[in-house]
Amino acid sequence: MSSLQPVRGTHDLLPDENRRHRRVIDTVREVSGRYGFDEVTTPIFEKTEVFARTLGDTSDIVTKEMYTFEDKSGDSITLRPENTAGVARAFISGGLAQSLPLKFIYQGPMFRYERPQKGRQRQFHQVGAEILGVESALADVEIIALGAHFLDALGVLDQATLELNSLGDSDSRAAYREVLVDYFSSHKDKLSEDSRERLGRNPMRILDSKDQGDRVIIADAPQIADSFNDTSKAFFDAVLAGLETAGVAYTLNSKLVRGLDYYCHTAFEFTTDALGAQGALVAGGRYDGLIKQMGGPQTPGTGWAAGVERLAMMIEKPEDAARPIAMIGLGDEAEVKALTLTQQLRHAGFRVELGYSGNMKKRMKRANNVNAAAAVIIGDDELAKNVATVRDMETGDQLEVPLASLEDHLARYR
RNA sequence: GUGGCUGUAGCUCAGUUGGUUAGAGCGCCUGGUUGUGGUCCAGGAGGCCGGGGGUUCAAAUCCCCUCAGCCACCCCA
Numbered sequence: 049m050s051s052l053q054p055v056r057g058t059h060d061l062l063p064d065e066n067r068r069h070r071r072v073i074d075t076v077r078e079v080s081g082r083y084g085f086d087e088v089t090t091p092i093f094e095k096t097e098v099f100a101r102t103l104g105d106t107s108d109i110v111t112k113e114m115y116t117f118e119d120k121s122g123d124s125i126t127l128r129p130e131n132t133a134g135v136a137r138a139f140i141s142g143g144l145a146q147s148l149p150l151k152f153i154y155q156g157p158m159f160r161y162e163r164p165q166k167g168r169q170r171q172f173h174q175v176g177a178e179i180l181g182v183e184s185a186l187a188d189v190e191i192i193a194l195g196a197h198f199l200d201a202l203g204v205l206d207q208a209t210l211e212l213n214s215l216g217d218s219d220s221r222a223a224y225r226e227v228l229v230d231y232f233s234s235h236k237d238k239l240s241e242d243s244r245e246r247l248g249r250n251p252m253r254i255l256d257s258k259d260q261g262d263r264v265i266i267a268d269a270p271q272i273a274d275s276f277n278d279t280s281k282a283f284f285d286a287v288l289a290g291l292e293t294a295g296v297a298y299t300l301n302s303k304l305v306r307g308l309d310y311y312c313h314t315a316f317e318f319t320t321d322a323l324g325a326q327g328a329l330v331a332g333g334r335y336d337g338l339i340k341q342m343g344g345p346q347t348p349g350t351g352w353a354a355g356v357e358r359l360a361m362m363i364e365k366p367e368d369a370a371r372p373i374a375m376i377g378l379g380d381e382a383e384v385k386a387l388t389l390t391q392q393l394r395h396a397g398f399r400v401e402l403g404y405s406g407n408m409k410k411r412m413k414r415a416n417n418v419n420a421a422a423a424v425i426i427g428d429d430e431l432a433k434n435v436a437t438v439r440d441m442e443t444g445d446q447l448e449v450p451l452a453s454l455e456d457h458l459a460r461y462r
Numbered sequence: 463g464u465g466g467c468u469g470u471a472g473c474u475c476a477g478u479u480g481g482u483u484a485g486a487g488c489g490c491c492u493g494g495u496u497g498u499g500g501u502c503c504a505g506g507a508g509g510c511c512g513g514g515g516g517u518u519c520a521a522a523u524c525c526c527c528u529c530a531g532c533c534a535c536c537c538c539a
Contacts, residue, residue, distance in 0.1 A: 053531095112536095160537090168538075245536095325534065328539055330539080355539030358539065376498090411499090412497095413500085416500050423499080425497075425498080442500095
């Protein structure tokens, strides 16, 4: 047991795990490309205000989960807890309002100071997609369709449910908030302590409380749809109609809310019960007010983010790397020849593992451990005859092959 | 920040009511094979029993503290 441990909530991605992550990221790149998305990368840290101003002063992310520090110039810097604010900042900094609409994906590490548990770490990875500058509900339809397509390509869509809700526009949302506060206030004495706290800070959050007592009260709470004005209702109807046309199955969930302040209208989550308490695989919604709130031009946006670790846990084990050819040189002169041949074969497109040290037995064992399809053995005998001994690692058959035709012979193991 | 469970070899785990030198499987190393892996046989290395303190003639085992891991709450991807 080593005393040198990684920082709590961080993990090394060793090759097997790395392959899983890569599969998730490769998949989002490939699928989103078909929808016309391009990848952007923003810094993993930003000035603290980028997150503090946009995520809402009362959100837990801002109040207790940010990794914030002062750099040597005295600026307050924060490791990004999510990437939508970073993309919005890049949109403003780069003057991208000239080239709307924009469709971006991103991927990379995010940081939140939380207690680790299943599917949750302090440094974790997200992939995300954003459409900027489209007022039409069609953008929401496309962004959700992309999410479904992405999960399908990973082979996990059948284990996921698309839950959908609308928060309405800011007027509807404010009106709903009022009736909701009235309702819950009249039952305040029966609410859980957590929910009483939420009543003042973020009353809509009470709706997804897990407390049994709360659930009884929530069951009779006013529905958000009853507070919708015509605009909000029309927008939501358009999203639903679009999803049906696009062939994306959904379940309405009027209790689905968003923790972050900048969301409006469409809110959705692809959830699963395969990962314990952490059900959200892909989550997002519309954020028409965000960019303006950050000081940019009024620009609508819609998007989602997905947890790479969570998806990596759900996908089938990716295939092992292709089997290499093991190159074994025995003796000083032969080792030089082996290196020459190795580079020649690599440039010809073969995967070649060069044995570094040890006797024949050791090198053969190494060849076996790297799952080599064949071993190419060069010793003094071979050198003298200008041949190589090629051993098929599966059958154990081996034969001498003239160096001139080595590439042709090895083609079968490629 | 709160709660529950768990920390023994590189990995997965045994270890009795506290009692001699803490074990197994897998992996690793050496040999059986002078230039042949994967199977087989023989042998070997590897442990401050998470860390600290306490109780006791005696602690992996009991008590306290602490750290870490897992799971759950809050919150969230």
